[in-house]
Amino acid sequence: MDDIMLEISELLQKGRAPLVKEKVQQALENGCSPKDILEQGLLAGMDVIGEKFRNNEVFVPEVLIAARAMNNGIAVLKPHLAAMGVESAGCVILGTVKGDLHDIGKNLVKLMLEGKGFQVVDLGVNVSAEQFVKAAQEHDADIVCCSALLTTTMTEMKSVEQALRDAGLREKVKFMVGGAPVTQAFADSVGADCYTPDAATCAEEALRLCRA
Amino acid sequence: MKIDCRNGDTVADALKGQNILLTPCGGRGSCGKCRIQTLAGEWLPPTGDERRLLSSEELAQGIRLACQARGTGLCEVKVLFQTDEMHIQSAHGQLTGPLRKLRRDMDGKYGFTADLGTTTVVAQVWRGDGSLLGERAMPNPQGAFGADVISRIESALEGRGQELQDLAAGCLDELIKEACRQAGISPGSLEEGVIVGNTAMLTLLAGEDPQGLAVFPFEPGDYFGGWYGAQDLGLGAAGARIHLPRCIAGYVGADAVAAALAADLDRPGPVRLLGDIGTNGEMFLSLNGKLLCCSTAAGPAFEGGGISCGMPGIGGAISKVFLQEGQLKWETLGGTPRGVCGSGLLDAAAAFQALRLLDESGLLVKDGEPQPSMEIGDSKIALTQRDIRNLQLAKSAIRAGMETLLSRAGVLPEQVETLYLAGGFGSCLNPKSAGAIGLIPPRLAPRAEGLGNAALLGAAAILLREEGRRRALAISKEAVHLELSQDPDFMERYVEHMMF
Secondary structure, three states: OHHHHHHHHHHHHOOOHHHHHHHHHHHHHOOOOHHHHHHHHHHHHHHHHHHHHHOOOOOHHHHHHHHHHHHHHHHHHHHHHHHHOOOOOOEEEEEEEOOOOOOHHHHHHHHHHHHOOOEEEEOOOOEOHHHHHHHHHHHOOOEEEEEOOOOOOOOHHHHHHHHHHHOOOOOOOEEEEEOOOOOHHHHHHOOOOEEOOOHHHHHHHHHHHHHO | OEEEOOOOOEHHHHHOOOOOOOOOOOOOOOOOOOEEEEEEOOEOOOOHHHHHHOOHHHHHOOEEEOOOOEEOOEEEEEEOOOOOOOOOOOOOOOOOHHHOOEOHHHOOOEEEEEEEOOOEEEEEEEEOOOOEEEEEEEEOHHHHHOOOHHHHHHHHHHHHHHHHHHHHHHHHHHHHHHHHHHHOOOHHHEEEEEEEEOHHHHHHHOOOOOHHHHOOOOOOOOOOOOEEEHHHHOOOOOOOEEEOOOOOEOOEOHHHHHHHHHOOOOOOOOOEEEEEOOOEEEEEEEEOOEEEEEEEEOOHHHHOOOOOOEOOOOOOEEEEEEEEOOEEEEEEOOOOOOEEOHHHHHHHHHHHHHOOOEOOOOOEEEOOEEOOEEEOOOOOOEEEHHHHHHHHHHHHHHHHHHHHHHHHHOOOHHHOOEEEEEOHHHHHOOHHHHHHHOOOOHHHHHHEEEEEOHHHHHHHHHHHEOOHHHHHHHHHHHOEEOOHHHOHHHHHHHHHOOOO
């Protein structure tokens, strides 16, 4: 039974989407629990990719391909997981700040968060502070996560933090920031709870914040 | 070097205005390049960023980052990183083509042209008969505010626009004066001038608000295209009338328009592609004289930024890497190797690839094992895995831009007759290596042609040629600009071409 989990994990790392789908189906038929398939098969594989990405051993294209394979597997599992009432790790509102259209980094963050079992509400790019707040309220979010690639737009993160504060959400919602020009010092200056230099670390820290 | 830190200044602040390009990332403590060594004085302890970017041995030797290290009195430092000895490429020798049909009204008169580049500023003095009389170049002193246009725009928005304007004007003034001295004429006898530059550089020179360039949709407040008095631009030395050619978009400026003019892309003819490749890549596709253009942000990797051993094309830079009987060979621009410049970086990656030391995904491997870094032959200079990742991002941005242009026009790469490569890096690179690593479509490598500083060449055409100014204006108004940042087709290609 463990062999098939390992197989799913390895196929996912290689980005073999159709085979991942097939093996997940087969595992279900063999009587494996959907939760085990998710955690020991799919998420375990994504963890390996995340670790390799952080060490520069794999790059953006491999992460995207592996994530596509993961989503294929999750699609098969979803009805079963829902039936069993498997809880998500938490809800994250994610977006690139207003004035900024860069989305590759943000998409990687989304994939890594999903790889840790988070429910991610992706607001896309050019997202205003109000939109972040509205989504956080609507989805009863645990974390709001902002990305920016330009030094001229990253200052917008301060507005998002302020808007969360004004809406009375700051006690409840953790605020995370990231993107190429963002540094720890900048994150401190906008009152963020957490800054991480890469997508894989972001997902780990998000998990830590939600369990704290 | 003695500096005054009595106000608690950082070393970078204390050195500002001395024309030493110290802070590639604009002093945010993110690039780790602006290394100095503290020799004397009292210093505040290293910041978190310094501890992250410097090793404990380096910190023990007093090596610090200029943008982070704060002194508390009169101090003494040694600058370990500087780029003020820039290798400047001249546009000589290519002037015959575009200078046919000279303006009659410039006969016997003098004028100047200048390319106000983000990295390098060049000025030339001309006689109306098309003779180049003098040329001078220096690094853009605005570099103290950061190597890229975005950090300069940010500084201007923080209220330092006047300083940036003064630096640009002062630098142009000095270059024009020196070029005049070389030409043996007085700056007062210059009647006309043409200054090209990207939209942000012209905006800062004219002292206008760059807010529109800072955020989406990146629309400039002013597209330029008009005449200015030398005094309006703070140019005491220059001639009476100065023309700033019209820009196409926030990130396709007058320099790109001038380059397209220099390559005669607006003339009917075969399918041609032009790439001005640097930190920002501007690309034009000419379909029988009709123009389609776009820009992509390649980042500073081709100019040495974000590359651990990256440096500009000056002495000590490995500029060529090649294979000889299966052995990896290298050449520097003089002296023992100190780092690698853009063309050397491309060559090294292509050579690693040929030796199967770099796999398709961009992983450095040897005997099947991933390697953290790889030495370039016996040069003692190595590229790290992270350097390769930064190269992948940069080359992919350029390639995806070119292919998106071609695909929008329904043109296949093999239908392009000539690929013109312009800019300092663009015209120095080896097209074969560029094709091998996929910076340009591999099929176009044999059809690539270096143009040198095409923007400056185009500026001369605008100053001197009968129809130069009119044609530049027409290019700026008629070229169709593709905004790639929201184009899903571009994003897909961008990810695809990160692979080797």
